[in-house]
Amino acid sequence: MRTSLLVCLGWCALVAQGFAQAPPPGASVSGGGGGDYKSSTAEGGADRLFDVNSDSVDMENGSMQWKGKTFNLGNSRAMRMRFERYLSAPAAGGDMLKYQDLLRRIERLLAPNSINASNYLANQQEAFNLLFQAAEYEVDGNNCLTIATQVQKVWNMRAEFRQLEVTKNQLEAIRKAQEGVVVNRADKIEGRQ
DSSP: OHHHHHHHHHHHHHHHHHHOOOOOTTOOOOOOOTTOOSOHHHHHHHHHHOOTTTOEEETTTTEEEETTEEEESTTSHHHHHHHHHHHHSOOOOHHHHHHHHHHHHHHHHHOGGGOOTTTHHHHHHHHHHHHHHHHTSGGGTTHHHHHHHHHHHHHHHHHHHHHHHHHHHHHHHHHHHHHHHHHHHHHHHHHHO
């Protein structure tokens, strides 16, 4: 069921690329300025491509209706090929069990009931190191590397934030010292007069 939905969405994406139209000559094209994450071109293309009133996907029958035409997704060669590939894939073996054990170990290390003040950093580092071991398995598909990269980014951001706080505190201390010097010199100048 999930595979047929993914194939359907992939097919729709390919169709969208094939039918996407460039704006007519002389038409103004507005860029997505101002940090807006939405693309007005993509929204317009989706409106031209899909009509929510008439286009639909029937998951029970495995068919899709688009622009008045009905496509039977279950009888397509692409679906048959993907299903045959699924059937010919090896069953979960020893590698899969080892991979799942690694993931369970990572989960246990980071579980709230196993973390306390004394082992917090050690558990965090060990779980981080286990992500690289889990990434060596083919079934992982580099998911653990992605997680490790995101964790590293968060750690770097925290370190930079702490450094900014230290710098801010140091600058505040220097400002107070210089302010004291200025006040002291002003008092000396006033005392001489």
